[in-house]
Amino acid sequence: MDAALARLLTSSQALALLDAMPPYSRDSAESIGRELRAGGVAPELVAAVLTQSRLRADAGVKFGDFAAGMLFTQDGLEQATRLPIAARHAQRYRAAGIHEVADLTCGIGADAMAAAALGLDVTAFEIDEATALVADHNLRHWDGARVVHADALDVVSQMEVGGIFADPARRNARGRRHDPRDSSPALDAVLALRERTPAVGVKVGPAIPHDAVPDGAEAEWVSVDGSVVEAGLWCGPLATTVGHAALVIRDNGAQRLTGSTDHAEPSALTEYLYEPDGAVIRAGLVGELANRLGAGTLDPTIAYLAAPAPVTTPFARGYRVLEAMPLKTKVLAGALRARGVGTVDIKKRGVDVTPEQLRPQLKLRGDERATVVLTRIAGRRTALIVQPL
Numbered sequence: 001m002d003a004a005l006a007r008l009l010t011s012s013q014a015l016a017l018l019d020a021m022p023p024y025s026r027d028s029a030e031s032i033g034r035e036l037r038a039g040g041v042a043p044e045l046v047a048a049v050l051t052q053s054r055l056r057a058d059a060g061v062k063f064g065d066f067a068a069g070m071l072f073t074q075d076g077l078e079q080a081t082r083l084p085i086a087a088r089h090a091q092r093y094r095a096a097g098i099h100e101v102a103d104l105t106c107g108i109g110a111d112a113m114a115a116a117a118l119g120l121d122v123t124a125f126e127i128d129e130a131t132a133l134v135a136d137h138n139l140r141h142w143d144g145a146r147v148v149h150a151d152a153l154d155v156v157s158q159m160e161v162g163g164i165f166a167d168p169a170r171r172n173a174r175g176r177r178h179d180p181r182d183s184s185p186a187l188d189a190v191l192a193l194r195e196r197t198p199a200v201g202v203k204v205g206p207a208i209p210h211d212a213v214p215d216g217a218e219a220e221w222v223s224v225d226g227s228v229v230e231a232g233l234w235c236g237p238l239a240t241t242v243g244h245a246a247l248v249i250r251d252n253g254a255q256r257l258t259g260s261t262d263h264a265e266p267s268a269l270t271e272y273l274y275e276p277d278g279a280v281i282r283a284g285l286v287g288e289l290a291n292r293l294g295a296g297t298l299d300p301t302i303a304y305l306a307a308p309a310p311v312t313t314p315f316a317r318g319y320r321v322l323e324a325m326p327l328k329t330k331v332l333a334g335a336l337r338a339r340g341v342g343t344v345d346i347k348k349r350g351v352d353v354t355p356e357q358l359r360p361q362l363k364l365r366g367d368e369r370a371t372v373v374l375t376r377i378a379g380r381r382t383a384l385i386v387q388p389l
């Protein structure tokens with residue numbers, strides 16, 4: 001989106017049109033567009049309003065009912081922090097007794113909105129003019145929030161703020177960038193601000209290498225419904241624990257695992273198998289989890305755990321092992337057919353099998369459904385037929 005389009009969208013005519021739109025549906029978008037154009041609305045405004053209507057519908061996943069009052073850019077929505085996680089970011093500043101925050105990279109403003117909603121004064125920087133205009137609209141309800149269209153690094157070092165937050169852009173025209181030094185602004189430049197303002201928090205990609213976590217900081221990996229969505233680096237008073245943490249968010253709440261050991265005892269195959277949540281794996285806390293579950297690793301390099309008894313944990317998915325066999329297509333096919341299995345969910349770790357290729361080779365028929373885990377146990381390629389707990 002360019003700045004002229006963003007200005008058009010924030011005009012009262014566009015906002016009134018947008019608020020009058022029925023819930024978005026791809027089927028009706030074309031006919032609504034025709035009607036609006038026939039009614040004399042400029043074609044570029046019609047296109048912009050229809051796009052916003054679609055983005056608002058998509059944004060429900062991250063913003064719930066708030067989406068209906070917000071504006072978006074496509075990139076800005078994709079990169080935005082989900083509101084419940086943004087609220088957790090903001091809460092760290094409030095808990096540290098901080099009242100003013102500089103958000104160096106506000107995007108469409110999700111993190112800044114959450115901070116403002118918690119009563120913090122927020123100066124939200126955005127280098128892209130159209131995105132800054134959109135953020136300005138999204139932050140309109142909060143007197144304590146202001147958006148500045150500028151390169152934050154040019155300005156922030158002259159500001160007196162209690163805390164700094166950054167969510168550097170991790171993609172360019174060629175796609176996502178995984179090296180934090182390659183983000184915009186670069187991680188090192190943001191962390192250097194700690195010299196004047198110790199309370200610096202940075203949202204980074206979950207693939208951040210452990211050696212990029214600054215000494216004395218907390219690194220928290222976050223998953224939502226089993227997918228790892230981000231890691232947060234929390235420095236100075238924002239750290240609630242020094243070291244690594246995994247925050248696992250599901251519909252029924254959020255649970256945090258902290259600890260320091262990645263070492264787990266080896267174990268033979270037992271009746272129960274646990275697949276740690278991705279946030280636990282990324283945080284290097286598989287050993288910590290294993291110790292808590294009384295479990296051990298089936299292979300030192302693979303994050304599957306074996307436990308002798310069923311345990312309830314938010315940090316791993318559990319399975320009862322029904323049958324184990326060498327990972328050979330014929331053997332597995334025979335075992336599944338004997339169980340009348342026609343549909344199979346295949347999970348794999350540590351073996352180079354492509355489930356999409358294996359599935360048709362099994363030539364399954366039958367009404368039953370089963371879950372199969374393909375992995376290595378003490379170095380041997382193994383197939384397990386399991387039942388989710």
Ligand SMILES: C[S@@+](CC[C@H](N)C(=O)[O-])C[C@H]1O[C@@H](n2cnc3c(N)ncnc32)[C@H](O)[C@@H]1O
Nearest residue numbers: 080081105107109110111126127151152167184
């Ligand atoms: C990942 S997005 C931020 C998303 C935001 N936290 C949210 O939840 O909506 C990063 C944003 O930083 C902006 N940006 C990158 N470098 C910047 C800089 N030096 N100063 C200000 N903004 C910058 C990009 O234009 C982009 O919109």
